[in-house]
Amino acid sequence: MSRPKNQNYKGHGLPKGKEREQRASIRFKTTLMNTLMDVLRHRPGWVEVKDEGEWDFYWCDVSWLRENFDHTYMGEHVRISHFRNHYELTRKNYMVKNLKRFRKQLEREAGKLEAAKCDFFPKTFEMPCEYHLFVEEFRKNPGITWIMKPVARSQGKGIFLFRRLKDIMDWKKGTAGKKLTSLEAQPARNTVNPSGSHDTRSSEDQKDEIPVENYVAQRYIENPYLIGGRKFDLRVYVLVMSYIPLRAWLYRDGFARFSNTRFTLNSIDDQYVHLTNVAVQKTSPDYHPKKGCKWMLQRFRQYLASKHGPEAVETLFSDMDNIFIRSLQSVQKVIISDKHCFELYGYDILIDQDLKPWLLEVNASPSLTASSQEDYELKTCLLEDTLHIVDMEARLTGREKRVGGFDLMWNDGPVSREEGGPDLSGMGNFVTNTHLGCVNDRKKQLRQLFRSLQGQKKTPN
């Protein structure tokens, strides 16, 4: 089946041929025991395989990936939920390097203004290798607060704030050179390939090295936007189906996670004030599980609109779109774009008082455990729609711009909300096809979508 040459709308890359045949049943595997398991088990035609059985779909965890991906054969139709070297985006030190390099490239190619669009990441230095650069920056800005984060840990572990060099001198003596368990160990130095990507060393090399935990020192955002006197960050979900070409979907729902205590810069030791991960908040003495400390993004968007007006909110959300796209573009050339892979990222965004969004980090394995009924529904729908887009059932045509709560945000180029192809004339009427925090009438949309797909199947081309 050939497609007409003058078609200006590109499909979102579903493979053709044998692998697009309908399969009798789809064998899935996963180790996660939360909403994901519920969603997979309830999906019609999907069967769980245990232990060493063959699978068509694997929602794996990153440690399995690291150990097995390279020597696992996967058929054409098989899908797996991570990219081999996703850590280029998700490990803080690599992400910083990739973003810095991308920014330089943009500045060379398109000028300073274009490059400035990449300034959504607070100044970050890798420790200990960039220690001296950090000290230079530190001395230029006396009195500001910095945050030290381990590159590879999650859920707020190991993070602390500081204002004096003395504080990190002590830390340096304490943890640098500390032996870690094999679980925590990350390779200290990596061979840097000409393309700029970082490879993990072969297992022989790893044995000889003493694992040292890497940290980054990052400028702490001292003027976060507060609601009810509390600091919060936003969790947004982005689904990447391929890197070359770059195809990314943005989910309409997400949430704002609130710190349980009122924000003040006076107590930088109080991690409950500054860190907003639910995992950390759960251990705070103030925490009441019923509260949940989360607002759905729709609520957040309405609150901002009633306070600042719809235009300011539009600007903020399109700045966030910019963060998602640029961050993905910065790693586009280094991530191995295997067609078997897709990935659901959890972006953490912080808004400051000037309504500027900052990227805190990108998670390759965002938590899929539900903290409340509302949260359960959000994650269930998110996962269902992710599976719709992965499309093991071979139902989609590949030209969809919206599937359930996901909107196609980038398809080897910007995607317009309007019908037809992107506006190449550059007339500026372009509105991106993103609806973060907007109404998510996914059930209705899915019904319409699948009904029309059924109809199309019946009439052969």
Add this chain to the structure above:
Amino acid sequence: MLQEESDLSLIIAQIVQKLKGSNLYAQLERQAWASLQRPEIKLESLKEDIKEFFKISGWEKKLQNAVYSELSVFPLPSHPAAPPEHLKEPLVYMRKAQGSWEKRILKSLNSMCTELSIPLARKRPVGEQKELLNKWNEMGTDEPDLSLFRPVYAPKDFLEVLINLRNPNYENGDSLSFRTHLGLIQVPLKVKDIPELKEFFVELGLTTGQLGIDDSTQVPPELFENEHVRIGQKVLTEQDSAAAQQYIRQGSPTALRAELWALILNISSHPEDILYYEQLKTNVIQHDLLVDSLIYKDVKLTASNDDYYFVFEDYLYQVLLCFSRDTSVLSHFAYNSASPPKSYIRGKLGLEEYAVFYPPNGVIPFHGFSMYVAPLCFLYHEPSKLYQIFREMYVRFFFRLHSISSHPSGIVSLCLLFETLLQTYLPQLFYHLREIGAQPLRISFKWMVRAFSGYLATDQLLLLWDRILGYNSLEILAVLAAAVFAFRAVNLMEVTSLAAAEVSLGEGQIQLFAPDSVLVITF
């Protein structure tokens, strides 16, 4: 004709009397004096010139808004010989019922007080005052031991009282007829029927544009939304209360709502208002009241546990603690069937010169009270403005939801309106629910008492409260409650118990896409 004229002059005299004591009067006087400096004011035509000046400078508008505000709030004067109680509540049996209900509440409060050996009020030691002042913006972090405190009453206790209300002059007869009212409320008050409601709520008709429906994503904004927003902005520029009230009947755009409500309620933040609030805050710091613990408990039990309002916990304390000390609230008892409870200085029981109102504002909070404030936190962030808006909303509307009166917006009428609508237009459903022991009012009562706060998503709730302000009436609450039942009628016919009915209606949050669409169903 003569009667109307004398009525009108009585009203004018009353309003003038009220406004003479207000800040606006002083400001107008000052402005008038200052205007004498202006060249266009001539001695020969002093009166006309000053009037003209007021018109141009916008002061006339302010006066207009103030008069409109008075007209909206104060009931019209009745017969000159009528005693003041009639302004509060004309029906004797209602007054009596309210009186005995109040006695019960006060008794409950006093007994809690005695049991716990806590004084109703005490002065805070200086150390404690300092501590509270430091913590003023984060009182929510306090975790006082509130386990011994119980709310003075909950809405369901109040419902029982209403169910037992009877008019001693009215005899239904024992035989059932088609006229028999099958619901829980058995008093013969006049409530609107659907044709009357249609006329009253004419702007909510199907052919008029509404925010909440006609601004949804499928409808192009040119059809209604854009024009509506433009008119809203114009109303705000003109600063016309009456126009704002008319405008908001079709819903308020999110960005304009805070200002529109302030305009309709005639709230402007002058330095005096901010000072007044600060004074109340000082009162809170200096004295501790027993009701404070009740307020704390209520906030912790309701708003703090709410998925959306927990963020505003601190604001709630800042508003409610000050509210209970605000003696200006006492003036609303002139038209409220309730009366402020009296308490006596220790040892001086019965001696009028040692009587004080307790709490100082005369309002004893009940379980869920803080939910009246919570949605407002979405709109107002400055504590004194938030406070003023809440206070005005309370003395105009919310007080009617927990006092026994015959007023058409009073809770008794709302309950009766709800039941009548249901019985008249969904008799099968009503009968079925009654048979399974799930009288509809038992479910919808709590929605109406709280004006749906906590039972509807905030954006929908604010659209609902837009209409309360627009129509200056709470009847919309009863209509919405009936519409919810109508919306879920099919499911409800299948349930076999009260609990199942509650679940079917969405325990906790009522799931509605747009309450307006539900209203449209009714009409």
